[in-house]
Amino acid sequence: MSARKIENSPLGLSPRPTQCLTLSASSVHIRKTGIEFHNDVPLTPWTEMTVTLQGPGEAKRVNFTGVVVECAGNRAEGYAISMLFTHVSRQSQARLMAYS
Secondary structure (H helix, E strand, O other): OOOOOOOOOOOOOOOOOOEEEEEEHHHEEEOOOEEEEEEOOOOOOOOEEEEEEEOOOOOOEEEEEEEEEEEEEEOOOEEEEEEEEEEOOHHHHHHHHHHO
């Protein structure tokens, strides 16, 4: 399952630039349709992200794109971020499931 970005929105919304993020596999909770992780700074919901996930030891990196669907928390305790996958290759999806 994946979400898709709407191109040429009839609402006249202009696309935002994609942000990049690098995370270690041990710092995320991997789900079938996305990931959850803790972050020191908030991320705006509906921000499209390109994520590189580094596995333990010699494990290969996994690259995917996603969109932030929830950001809850505060400055003192940090923020719980939920991200939904928008594009993951079959090879990357297999690696992600191996990390979980």
